Each structure stands twice: as C-alpha cells, then as structure tokens.
Amino acid sequence: MKSDGNETTTTDSEFSMDFFSNTTLSDGDVQFLDTTLRDGEQAPGVSLSPDQKADIARRLDRAGVAAIEAGSACTSAAERETIQRVTSLGLDARITSFCRGVQRDVDLALDCDVDGVHIVVPASDRHIEGKVGSTREEVVETTGELVAYAKEQGLWVEVIGEDGSRADYDYLEAQAEAAFDAGADRFCFADTVGHSSPEAVYRGVDRLADHGPVGVHTHDDLGLAVTNALAGLAAGADLVHGTINGIGERAGNVALEEVAIALWHCYGVEPMATESLYDLAATVSEATGVRLPPNKAVSGENAFAHESGIHTDGTLKDERMYEPYPPEAVGRERRLVLGKHAGRAGVRAALAEHDVELDDDALAAVVERVKTLGEKGKRVTDADLLTIAEDVRGRSRERRVELLDLTAASGQGTPSASVRLRVDDDERSAAGTGSGPVDAAMSAVRQALGSEFSFHLESYHVDAITGGTDAVVTVDVEVSRGDHSVSVSASDADITVASVTAVLDALDRLLPAADTDEGDTVPADD
Numbered sequence: 001m002k003s004d005g006n007e008t009t010t011t012d013s014e015f016s017m018d019f020f021s022n023t024t025l026s027d028g029d030v031q032f033l034d035t036t037l038r039d040g041e042q043a044p045g046v047s048l049s050p051d052q053k054a055d056i057a058r059r060l061d062r063a064g065v066a067a068i069e070a071g072s073a074c075t076s077a078a079e080r081e082t083i084q085r086v087t088s089l090g091l092d093a094r095i096t097s098f099c100r101g102v103q104r105d106v107d108l109a110l111d112c113d114v115d116g117v118h119i120v121v122p123a124s125d126r127h128i129e130g131k132v133g134s135t136r137e138e139v140v141e142t143t144g145e146l147v148a149y150a151k152e153q154g155l156w157v158e159v160i161g162e163d164g165s166r167a168d169y170d171y172l173e174a175q176a177e178a179a180f181d182a183g184a185d186r187f188c189f190a191d192t193v194g195h196s197s198p199e200a201v202y203r204g205v206d207r208l209a210d211h212g213p214v215g216v217h218t219h220d221d222l223g224l225a226v227t228n229a230l231a232g233l234a235a236g237a238d239l240v241h242g243t244i245n246g247i248g249e250r251a252g253n254v255a256l257e258e259v260a261i262a263l264w265h266c267y268g269v270e271p272m273a274t275e276s277l278y279d280l281a282a283t284v285s286e287a288t289g290v291r292l293p294p295n296k297a298v299s300g301e302n303a304f305a306h307e308s309g310i311h312t313d314g315t316l317k318d319e320r321m322y323e324p325y326p327p328e329a330v331g332r333e334r335r336l337v338l339g340k341h342a343g344r345a346g347v348r349a350a351l352a353e354h355d356v357e358l359d360d361d362a363l364a365a366v367v368e369r370v371k372t373l374g375e376k377g378k379r380v381t382d383a384d385l386l387t388i389a390e391d392v393r394g395r396s397r398e399r400r401v402e403l404l405d406l407t408a409a410s411g412q413g414t415p416s417a418s419v420r421l422r423v424d425d426d427e428r429s430a431a432g433t434g435s436g437p438v439d440a441a442m443s444a445v446r447q448a449l450g451s452e453f454s455f456h457l458e459s460y461h462v463d464a465i466t467g468g469t470d471a472v473v474t475v476d477v478e479v480s481r482g483d484h485s486v487s488v489s490a491s492d493a494d495i496t497v498a499s500v501t502a503v504l505d506a507l508d509r510l511l512p513a514a515d516t517d518e519g520d521t522v523p524a525d526d
C-alpha cells in the first residue's frame with residue numbers, strides 16, 4: 001500500500017529529512033532488522049517457545065522484514081532449540097543470533113545454522129573497563145580477530161559497539177574501521193541505554209557511515225527511540241533495529257511499527273508491509289503477555305477510535321478529518337465509541353447501524369441519557385444504546401433468550417457447567433465441558449441453543465472493577481450473527497455468570513423481535 005498523501009510532506013519515492021539535514025533516501029534504501037525474538041524477549045518475564053518464535057518469525061518474514069534476530073545462542077540449549085526452529089523455516093529474511101565478543105558464542109550460533117551474527121563488543125570506557133575488564137586496544141584487536149573468524153565460517157557479520165552513544169566517538173570510529181577492515185558487513189550505532197539526543201545520534205552515525213554500511217539501534221528510556229532511529233537514518237544509516245510493540249530491556253527498544261508508519265506516512269518509504277503491523281502487534285502481545293496500551297500508536301485499542309462528538313461528527317463527514325492515515329493502512333478498522341462526550345451525529349450513526357431511526361426530539365433525549373451513562377465512567381455498549389432508545393420511545397421489548405439457571409464446577413478435573421435457558425416459550429437445559437468454567441458454560445449454552453440460534457463471539461474481555469478475591473468483574477463481549485454484531489457488557493462477582501449473561505444479552509439483541517412490527521431490531525441470521 002502506498003502512502004495516500006500527507007498534506008505537509010513529500011510522498012514520492014525521494015524524501016528529505018529537512019529537520020536533520022538535507023539527506024535524501026529512496027524507498028528501498030531502508031531495511032528493518034527485527035529483534036523482538038532477542039532484545040524484545042529480554043523484557044523481564046518474557047519467554048517465547050519455539051512455536052511462538054516460529055509463528056512470529058513467519059509473520060515478520062511475510063511482512064518483508066529484511067533480517068530477524070532469533071535469539072542469543074549463548075543463553076542455553078533451550079534457546080538454541082528456539083533459534084534452530086526459526087532457521088529451519090527457510091524464510092527469505094536473514095536469520096541471526098546475538099553473540100558476545102567471544103568465539104564460543106559464534107560457535108554456538110553456528111550450531112543453530114544462522115545466516116549471520118551480531119558480534120556485540122563494548123564501546124564505551126564504562127563497558128570496556130568496568131564490565132569486561134579490558135582496554136580499548138584489546139577490544140579493537142579481538143573484534144578484528146573474531147570478525148575474521150566469523151567471516152571464514154561464511155557468516156554475515158554485523159558488529160555492534162555496545163553503549164556506543166556514550167563512547168568516545170573517535171574510538172567508536174576506530175572500532176568500526178577495524179571491524180570493516182576485518183571483513184564485517186556492517187557496523188551498528190547502539191544507543192544501548194537510551195541516553196542519546198537525536199543530534200548526538202546524528203553525529204555518531206554520520207561519522208561511522210564514512211566507513212561502511214551502518215545500522216541504528218535505539219532504546220526508549222527518554223521516549224526518543226523513534227526520533228533517534230530517524231536521526232540515524234538521516235545521518236546515513238540504512239538499517240533500523242527494533243522490536244514489535246517496542247518490548248525490550250527497561251523502557252524497551254524502538255517500536256518497529258512506529259518507525260514503519262512514520263517512514264511510510266511522512267517520507268513515503270516502506271521497509272515492511274504496513275498492513276501487517278496490527279496483526280504483528282496483536283500476535284506479539286498475545287505471545288509475550290505484554291499488553292498494548294490503549295493509546296499506543298498503530299496498535300492501541302483507541303488508535304482509531306473516536307468518542308467526542310466533534311471528532312465523531314467530523315469523521316462521519318470525512319473519514320480523514322481526525323486521522324493522519326486510514327486504519328486500513330495498518331490492518332485495522334475505525335471505531336466510533338459512545339460516552340460522555342458523544343454528540344447527536346455519533347449517536348444517530350450508532351443507532352443507524354442497528355436500523356433504528358429517531359426524530360430530533362427522541363434523538364436529543366437519547367444523547368442526554370448516553371452522556372449521563374458515560375459520565376458515570378461506564379462504557380456505553382450497543383445494548384445500552386438500544387435499551388435507552390426503546391425506553392425513550394416508550395416501547396418495551398420482549399426478551400427471547402433468558403438465563404434461568406447456571407451451575408459451573410471447576411477444580412483439578414475437567415471443568416463442567418450446566419445451564420437452563422428460556423428460548424421464547426421453550427425451556428432448554430444442557431451441560432458442557434471446557435478448558436475452564438467459562439468455556440464449559442459457553443459450550444453448554446451453545447448446546448442448549450442449537451444451530452438455529454448460533455452466534456459468533458467476536459471479542460471477549462474481562463476486567464476486575466474492584467480489587468481482591470471478591471472483585472466484581474465486567475465482561476465485555478462483541479457477538480455477531482451474519483452481518484450484524486452488538487457489544488454488551490455485564491458485571492457480576494462470578495465471572496461465569498457475567499460471561500454467560502453478556503453473551504445471552506447480545507444474542508437476544510441480535511434475534512428478530514418477537515413482535516416484528518417494532519421494526520427496530522436487526523434481522524435474523526439466515
């Protein structure tokens with residue numbers, strides 16, 4: 001997908017980063033090295049299985065990432081197994097391993113059949129003297145020897161000057177020169193502790209780029225990771241190291257999806273397919289357990305959501321009114337949300353999605369009630385909106401599906417549940433098993449309903465409203481039948497009851513009204 005236009009910057013294949021300099025790059029000159037599986041996995045508590053690494057690597061490869069650092073072979077036998085799983089996939093991307101500046105690490109990487117290695121050598125005096133107890137001269141010498149050794153083994157080699165942003169740049173340049181003289185394919189400027197200003201990154205990369213191809217590796221301790229990656233590119237780097245969702249040590253690495261969208265939107269450069277970004281973000285979040293902040297660029301839940309009336313009205317008039325780029329560009333969809341800041345246009349549009357049309361007075365009354373609900377801090381779901389609309393119109397609706405009884409049992413055996421439902425005039429009971437009590441109850445519900453009342457659970461989300469083991473939980477679901485979907489939330493101290501209630505409320509909303517002349521319910525699934 002090509003950038004469809006940023007009104008203030010160039011979008012053709014040539015771009016210039018005027019802020020930093022008059023550097024000009026063409027699309028294709030920037031490549032990405034994804035290190036989610038190595039530096040990203042170094043985030044505390046994260047450990048990816050071979051299958052998870054393989055799955056993420058396949059998706060990165062399909063998205064066009066040039067290189068994937070699959071892990072640190074020196075870590076353990078189990079880690080080598082995960083790297084081998086990735087190297088066995090036969091991907092187009094170059095698969096690499098992290099190595100310290102010691103031959104043993106390179107040999108262990110070779111055992112994993114990687115295409116290349118990142119030989120990480122200390123660059124700042126703090127790291128040279130304080131960490132590895134060496135000298136500048138010794139590090140330069142051993143780096144040259146190790147690069148020559150790795151090249152003899154047929155490996156692609158990148159030397160990373162660790163803590164390079166805090167190094168004496170004269171020395172960093174000497175280190176890069178030694179690495180290139182020994183045959184290194186590239187050198188990487190590393191802002192290892194995320195300490196650098198954009199200007200300092202620019203100066204460092206500018207000097208290194210005189211000696212050969214340079215990459216830039218930035219961290220987000222100052223919130224400058226993306227800016228610093230762009231500064232590196234402006235100074236002549238052509239490879240950006242980063243991780244999906246910016247996971248990594250401390251405040252994390254640069255978020256690759258943020259660099260990708262910034263390059264695409266602002267400069268018309270696309271080192272990876274932007275349409276894959278959300279899928280990658282969701283996959284990595286799920287695999288690592290590191291949640292996405294709702295306001296995160298590209299992948300946050302709210303990145304393409306509009307609640308306030310003025311924004312919603314503007315967006316309904318022109319989708320680009322309050323968005324820099326369309327959600328489809330990163331594989332997402334826009335959401336209009338109702339709450340305290342809602343206005344008439346947004347409420348009218350939300351009702352129209354459920355084939356409900358109101359006159360101006362009724363609409364104003366619904367808007368007021370929506371605002372009141374939103375002011376209580378409650379998320380206004382489709383079910384809430386439809387209930388308010390019915391109330392305002394003075395029409396009551398007869399429920400078609402109702403939970404009469406629910407029992408769930410869990411423990412060390414297989415979780416099981418039984419339900420009793422009313423479906424129209426019919427009373428139905430069924431039992432089911434599942435991976436947990438909620439799953440078992442859902443299985444029982446589906447069995448009781450039968451294929452005639454089938455539904456699809458689009459999303460399921462649980463939040464504890466209060467703390468402690470007696471917490472009240474809210475379950476938010478989105479349920480669909482055919483082309484229609486509704487969002488519902490239900491709260492209860494029992495998560496199984498809240499889950500079943502939410503799903504049945506949603507299904508009830510999706511079924512045609514018993515009294516069909518109401519005309520304000522969605523058509524049935526056929």
Ligand SMILES: CC(=O)SCCNC(=O)CCNC(=O)[C@H](O)C(C)(C)COP(=O)(O)OP(=O)(O)OC[C@H]1O[C@@H](n2cnc3c(N)ncnc32)[C@H](O)[C@@H]1OP(=O)(O)O
Nearest residue numbers: 039042072074075076100101102120121122131132162192
């Ligand atoms: C900036 C980064 O992201 S660095 C990458 C971080 N990644 C990792 O640490 C990978 C996981 N690490 C591990 O599994 C372990 O630390 C191992 C297997 C690598 C080493 O374990 P141990 O031998 O027990 O050493 P330990 O972890 O205590 O200390 C690290 C050693 O590596 C040495 N070292 C650190 N960086 C380098 C380097 N760039 N080049 C050479 N040696 C280095 C340290 O000096 C220290 O050696 P010492 O024990 O002789 O003092």
